[in-house]
Amino acid sequence: MTNFKEPTFDVAQLAHVELFSPKPEETIDFFERLLGMQVTARAGQSVYLRAYEDSYVNTLKITEAKEAGLGHAAWRTHSPQALERRVKAVEATGLGKGWIDGDIGHGAAYQFTTPDGHPMELLFDVEYYQPTDKDRTKLLNRASKRPDRGVPVRRLDHINCMSPNPGKNEQFMVDALGFRVREQIKDNGNTIGSWVSVSNLVHEVAFVQQPQINEPGKLHHLCYWYGIPQQLYEVSDLLKENNIHIEVPPNKHGISQAFCMYVYEPGGNRIELFGDAGYLITDPTFKTVVWDMKDVPGNGDTWIGSAFPDSWWNRGTPVSTQELVTSK
Numbered sequence: 001m002t003n004f005k006e007p008t009f010d011v012a013q014l015a016h017v018e019l020f021s022p023k024p025e026e027t028i029d030f031f032e033r034l035l036g037m038q039v040t041a042r043a044g045q046s047v048y049l050r051a052y053e054d055s056y057v058n059t060l061k062i063t064e065a066k067e068a069g070l071g072h073a074a075w076r077t078h079s080p081q082a083l084e085r086r087v088k089a090v091e092a093t094g095l096g097k098g099w100i101d102g103d104i105g106h107g108a109a110y111q112f113t114t115p116d117g118h119p120m121e122l123l124f125d126v127e128y129y130q131p132t133d134k135d136r137t138k139l140l141n142r143a144s145k146r147p148d149r150g151v152p153v154r155r156l157d158h159i160n161c162m163s164p165n166p167g168k169n170e171q172f173m174v175d176a177l178g179f180r181v182r183e184q185i186k187d188n189g190n191t192i193g194s195w196v197s198v199s200n201l202v203h204e205v206a207f208v209q210q211p212q213i214n215e216p217g218k219l220h221h222l223c224y225w226y227g228i229p230q231q232l233y234e235v236s237d238l239l240k241e242n243n244i245h246i247e248v249p250p251n252k253h254g255i256s257q258a259f260c261m262y263v264y265e266p267g268g269n270r271i272e273l274f275g276d277a278g279y280l281i282t283d284p285t286f287k288t289v290v291w292d293m294k295d296v297p298g299n300g301d302t303w304i305g306s307a308f309p310d311s312w313w314n315r316g317t318p319v320s321t322q323e324l325v326t327s328k
């Protein structure tokens, strides 16, 4: 079958995410004290953090800004050669912005945006976390000791971006970066939700329809992973005690089958917490699962658990003035 379109395996993983927060110290406290993450660097208006099983020196950068939202998402390639190939592919789309020398924790990166303007970058050189005598663990396959504060998340999992045109962004991630489409929501033939991955996870990034179709793309959520569903009940209790808004309590998604919950960190960004990550994909010719929007409520969004509130479908960051008007 020589006309078989071979996938490219150049992009390997979501390496880190930068969140903007108008209340940086409260946002940092949420991740550090409640989710047990570790601050590994502070520079200028930014603070860098990692979870205890993240192997790199950081997977999260919190930067002070006027409004909440996505600073950028960074993709690590499998090799320097793969980086070169993907940079060429992104340049050809006209969405490239150019190279930066790097940042704390990583080397040269090529910056670009999705068609709806979500800032992203491609990189290869990263700095691995070196545990200290204080946090070196006997569990050799773990990057550092399990922290003794909060209910500690284990690693970065994915982001979900709101877009005026999810289908266009899906196509860009497939064509330029080799992502595979795992699940979609269609409404009258239009793609209004898309879950794409470069691994056997259901998604490292998803795109969902934003109601504000004349605004640039927003962040829907950033997700960290526990791997144990029970821990969502533990962390819910702790978050409730600390007046963190729980938008969707522990729940099982239909789409991705992941055990999940959604909260708003103090800066206003939506954070998803994953119990397990749902089903894994090993089939090299996995067929995209397509949901019709009319079948999603009560099945695709929540398979088991409370109904998703309107806010889940309508609110991203930065929050638009429209929402401020309607929410009065």
Ligand SMILES: O=C/C=C/C=C(\O)C(=O)O
Pocket: 160, 206, 223, 253, 255, 256, 258, 272, 296, 300, 301, 302
């Ligand atoms: O219908 C909505 C399903 C959403 C699923 C996710 O956002 C996810 O798996 O992270």
Ligand SMILES: [Fe+2]
Pocket: 158, 159, 160, 221, 223, 272
């Ligand atoms: Fe998600």
